[in-house]
Amino acid sequence: MKPQDLTAGLSWLSATEDSQEAAGGPSRLLLVDDEPKLLASLHALLDGRGFALTTASSGSAAIAELGRARFDLVLLDLGMPDMSGHDVMDFINAGRITTEVIVLSGHTGIDAAIGAINRQAYGYLRKPYRQDELLNLVRNALERRKLATENRSLFARLAHSEKMYRFLIDSSPDIIYTLDPEGRFTYINRRVTELLGFDRDALIGAPYTMLVHEDDIERARYVFNERRVGERASRNVELRLKCQDPAKDKRRFETSLRTISFNSIGLYDEGEPGAEYRGTYGIARDVTEKRRAEELITYQAYHDILTDLPNRALFHDRLELALAHARRKNQHLALMFIDLDRFKVINDSLGHLKGDELLRQVAARLKRGIRKGDTLARLGGDEFVVLLPELEEREFAAVVAEKFLAALNAPFLVDGAELHVSASIGIAVFPEDGDASNDLIRHADMAMYSVKADGKNGFGFYDRSVRDAAHDKVALEQELRRALQQDELEMYYQPQVDAGSGMVAAVEALMRWNHPRRGLLSAGEFLPLAEEMGLMVALSDWMVTAVCRDFARLRAEGHDALRMCINLSPTCLGREEFLRKLWRTMQERQIPPAQLELEITENICIRNPEVAIRQLNQLSSLGVRIAIDDFGTGYSSLAYLQRFAVDTLKIDQSFVREIGQQGSHFPVVLAVISIARGLGIDLVAEGVESEAQARYLQQAGCRIMQGYHFQPPLPLAKLQALLVSETAYAAEAKLA
Numbered sequence: 001m002k003p004q005d006l007t008a009g010l011s012w013l014s015a016t017e018d019s020q021e022a023a024g025g026p027s028r029l030l031l032v033d034d035e036p037k038l039l040a041s042l043h044a045l046l047d048g049r050g051f052a053l054t055t056a057s058s059g060s061a062a063i064a065e066l067g068r069a070r071f072d073l074v075l076l077d078l079g080m081p082d083m084s085g086h087d088v089m090d091f092i093n094a095g096r097i098t099t100e101v102i103v104l105s106g107h108t109g110i111d112a113a114i115g116a117i118n119r120q121a122y123g124y125l126r127k128p129y130r131q132d133e134l135l136n137l138v139r140n141a142l143e144r145r146k147l148a149t150e151n152r153s154l155f156a157r158l159a160h161s162e163k164m165y166r167f168l169i170d171s172s173p174d175i176i177y178t179l180d181p182e183g184r185f186t187y188i189n190r191r192v193t194e195l196l197g198f199d200r201d202a203l204i205g206a207p208y209t210m211l212v213h214e215d216d217i218e219r220a221r222y223v224f225n226e227r228r229v230g231e232r233a234s235r236n237v238e239l240r241l242k243c244q245d246p247a248k249d250k251r252r253f254e255t256s257l258r259t260i261s262f263n264s265i266g267l268y269d270e271g272e273p274g275a276e277y278r279g280t281y282g283i284a285r286d287v288t289e290k291r292r293a294e295e296l297i298t299y300q301a302y303h304d305i306l307t308d309l310p311n312r313a314l315f316h317d318r319l320e321l322a323l324a325h326a327r328r329k330n331q332h333l334a335l336m337f338i339d340l341d342r343f344k345v346i347n348d349s350l351g352h353l354k355g356d357e358l359l360r361q362v363a364a365r366l367k368r369g370i371r372k373g374d375t376l377a378r379l380g381g382d383e384f385v386v387l388l389p390e391l392e393e394r395e396f397a398a399v400v401a402e403k404f405l406a407a408l409n410a411p412f413l414v415d416g417a418e419l420h421v422s423a424s425i426g427i428a429v430f431p432e433d434g435d436a437s438n439d440l441i442r443h444a445d446m447a448m449y450s451v452k453a454d455g456k457n458g459f460g461f462y463d464r465s466v467r468d469a470a471h472d473k474v475a476l477e478q479e480l481r482r483a484l485q486q487d488e489l490e491m492y493y494q495p496q497v498d499a500g501s502g503m504v505a506a507v508e509a510l511m512r513w514n515h516p517r518r519g520l521l522s523a524g525e526f527l528p529l530a531e532e533m534g535l536m537v538a539l540s541d542w543m544v545t546a547v548c549r550d551f552a553r554l555r556a557e558g559h560d561a562l563r564m565c566i567n568l569s570p571t572c573l574g575r576e577e578f579l580r581k582l583w584r585t586m587q588e589r590q591i592p593p594a595q596l597e598l599e600i601t602e603n604i605c606i607r608n609p610e611v612a613i614r615q616l617n618q619l620s621s622l623g624v625r626i627a628i629d630d631f632g633t634g635y636s637s638l639a640y641l642q643r644f645a646v647d648t649l650k651i652d653q654s655f656v657r658e659i660g661q662q663g664s665h666f667p668v669v670l671a672v673i674s675i676a677r678g679l680g681i682d683l684v685a686e687g688v689e690s691e692a693q694a695r696y697l698q699q700a701g702c703r704i705m706q707g708y709h710f711q712p713p714l715p716l717a718k719l720q721a722l723l724v725s726e727t728a729y730a731a732e733a734k735l736a
């Protein structure tokens with residue numbers, strides 16, 4: 001049997017050996033000699049010296065012992081009958097059994113010694129040996145054995161720690177690198193491949209500049225050529241690094257970049273500055289997502305999410321900058337305030353999703369009208385502002401405003417429906433109309449309101465008339481609050497005439513204000529202000545009391561077939577207490593429900609639609625009539641016909657006004673008349689101002705008309721007189 005074969009199955013020995021050695025205890029010695037006397041004397045010599053002794057009297061017995069246990073030292077005879085000492089050493093070497101061997105040989109020839117040394121025997125003693133010589137050799141062999149064992153364990157611990165650090169470095173979420181003094185990579189962990197796509201082996205020896213975006217190279221020098229340590233090392237320097245798609249051609253860089261934050265420290269001999277510079281090491285963290293999130297947050301803080309336009313904060317910022325620039329350069333700038341007309345009605349009747357889509361499309365059209373350097377922003381709702389810096393002439397702002405109005409003129413297609421939108425634009429110019437940003441915005445806003453008051457769909461500059469109107473408005477506000485207490489309000493009544501008979505069929509109650517300085521103001525001149533000021537509920541309460549009182553009086557005077565029409569403010573409808581008060585007052589004044597008609601407009605249901613619809617239906621079921629005012633102008637007019645039991649449709653004045661030329665057709669008027677006829681609903685045409693209009697309407701099938709052509713709104717006394725003369729005329733006609 002070859003010594004190698006004998007070692008099969010003994011590999012556990014070398015694996016566990018070190019740990020057994022590390023466990024400590026007496027050194028274990030195996031004494032091998034086929035000569036019993038020599039073996040005994042050897043044993044006697046070593047016994048009692050702190051060793052654990054085992055004896056073997058043949059080569060094969062020695063091998064069996066070596067397979068059974070670990071020995072620190074084998075004292076080995078060479079010439080044994082069954083197996084030579086050399087064979088035993090071959091077995092030890094083949095099995096990688098870590099033990100020291102001292103050969104004790106009776107051979108005198110040099111070959112035996114050479115054979116022992118070639119097999120890594122620690123020592124060779126020729127028999128007979130001196131005892132002290134043997135003991136010395138044994139001590140030295142065991143000392144070497146101890147050192148070798150310690151070395152091996154140290155090496156194993158180092159290898160383990162190296163493995164662990166490599167694992168930690170490679171699985172680090174950060175890039176870890178070292179550079180030589182010339183800025184070439186000497187080490188870089190695996191993270192570089194995951195993050196940037198580069199093969200890390202290909203990077204070793206390559207200059208760091210190949211990774212850095214051109215614009216960041218200067219800053220990169222600061223990081224990568226780092227020569228400082230400790231507190232002075234560079235920290236959190238952000239650079240943009242290029243990425244490579246490993247799937248693609250490796251020579252081509254992808255345009256994508258990642259933002260990486262670097263911390264780096266200079267490497268010196270003995271780790272001290274002043275000693276020789278060896279390069280740089282550092283850690284780099286990917287902060288791309290963090291930066292993107294921060295950029296998004298910043299973007300959203302300064303932009304309107306719906307339209308992607310600058311928001312109020314960014315607009316103010318740009319305006320302040322533009323003003324500073326204009327002051328320095330002695331230039332003009334214009335500020336425009338754009339407000340869509342009737343957007344609230346569209347938004348409430350079509351729903352907010354469509355309203356939002358419309359705003360997006362409006363923003364896109366307005367954007368097309370501005371130049372580079374101008375700013376278009378959305379302040380919220382349907383309010384936009386435009387900044388035109390470096391304005392050469394005031395009139396240029398008018399050209400831009402006209403461009404905006406023309407851009408909005410074409411219909412918008414929202415969810416398959418065509419929508420028509422117009423805007424009112426107010427313009428204030430620096431420095432004439434204000435020096436501070438807030439003044440300019442306020443003045444452009446006032447100019448815009450003035451355009452609205454003048455009929456909307458246009459533009460206007462902030463000027464003296466706007467200023468005066470604003471002052472008037474402030475004064476009017478204060479006076480309106482007093483008007484209620486000082487009994488300055490009065491109800492007027494405009495007859496609705498049957499064009500066939502010329503008789504008054506109904507009257508519409510219209511509020512008037514006997515202003516102490518300005519004279520009689522019609523409802524259109526102060527009710528919008530009352531709505532704005534939140535006075536509408538109080539005014540409507542007063543109106544209900546006054547109308548029911550006047551109506552009861554008219555009825556008591558014998559005009560009991562007369563119908564009274566009152567206008568309902570959207571603010572009041574949807575308030576339970578208002579309609580309860582109306583009902584209570586009607587009962588107190590004994591007004592039959594069928595004689596009262598409530599006029600509601602298209603935006604009546606905006607405030608509290610469910611309550612409004614329920615209440616209207618309740619009143620309707622009690623017999624009160626419902627009329628739709630301004631029919632045809634809103635987006636929901638037709639939808640109302642399904643929601644309420646509508647008794648009357650009022651053809652809006654704007655359609656009636658168009659009736660002028662003889663022989664023409666007025667399709668909207670005809671359509672409203674045919675809808676009313678088809679549904680069996682009464683019709684009233686409002687704003688009839690001429691004989692021609694009256695004739696056309698009558699021929700088209702509308703008999704009841706209201707307008708200056710017949711009667712203007714009248715104070716109660718005049719109405720009473722009219723009704724009395726009418727009754728007298730009717731009586732006369734009957735007699736005749």
Ligand SMILES: Nc1nc2c(ncn2[C@@H]2O[C@H](COP(=O)(O)O[C@H]3[C@@H](O)[C@H](n4cnc5c(=O)[nH]c(N)nc54)O[C@@H]3COP(=O)(O)O)[C@@H](O)[C@H]2O)c(=O)[nH]1
Pocket residue numbers: 494508509510511522523524525527543567568569629630653686687688689706707708709713
């Ligand atoms: N909630 C309340 N609303 C009211 C009340 N009183 C009036 N109103 C509403 O205010 C709007 C403006 O009213 P007013 O200034 O009174 O104008 C009305 C008429 O004076 C005017 N009119 C009448 N005939 C003609 C005409 O031939 N030509 C012409 N250009 N104008 C005319 O029209 C207004 C009546 O309109 P309508 O109501 O649509 O029939 C107005 O919307 C009133 O409804 C109130 O007490 N409460």
